[in-house]
Amino acid sequence: MGRNEETWRVLCGDELCGEIVIDNMDMPWVHGSFVAGPAFVKVKPLFDRELELLEQDDEDPAAWEAAYDQVAEAVSLISPRGPVAEFLLHIEGDRAWFRWSDEPFDPE
Numbered sequence: 001m002g003r004n005e006e007t008w009r010v011l012c013g014d015e016l017c018g019e020i021v022i023d024n025m026d027m028p029w030v031h032g033s034f035v036a037g038p039a040f041v042k043v044k045p046l047f048d049r050e051l052e053l054l055e056q057d058d059e060d061p062a063a064w065e066a067a068y069d070q071v072a073e074a075v076s077l078i079s080p081r082g083p084v085a086e087f088l089l090h091i092e093g094d095r096a097w098f099r100w101s102d103e104p105f106d107p108e
Contacts, residue, residue, distance in 0.1 A: 008032070009078040010089070010096075015039035017075055020096045034096040046071045047091045054090070 008030075010017040016037035024031040036044075050071050053064040068088070077087040077100060089098040 006080050008080070008098075010037075010040075010091075011076045011078060012039040012042055012074060015042075017043055018091070018096075020098075028099040029097050030099065031095070031097045034091055034094050043071070043074045044091075046074055051090060051092055 006022045008020045008022065010020065017040045018037045019035050020032040021035070022030055022032040046067070050064065050067040053060070053067050056064075071089065072087075075089070077084050077089055077098065079100070084100040085102055086104045087098055087100040089096065
């Protein structure tokens with residue numbers, strides 16, 4: 001299986017929020033189809049709010065950061081090789097895109 005066919009998992013604690021089947025890699029972003037799992041209903045409003053703020057183009061970066069912090073606290077991203085240390089994940093409908101690192105991102 002090539003990297004473009006990998007399946008990544010999004011977990012809410014021990015519950016499956018969904019799976020991302022990778023179909024495009026435009027580094028640093030990875031894109032894929034998203035299939036919601038049983039626990040996604042718990043975090044969908046967090047992803048919706050985060051995207052709403054992101055699309056407002058820097059009107060209030062602190063509000064977006066606070067919204068994304070809620071996403072990052074609620075879910076974990078698991079690669080086929082195991083959990084990743086840091087990630088930036090967006091989910092909209094049946095699509096997901098993210099960037100990730102085995103090391104924490106540099107603070108800005």
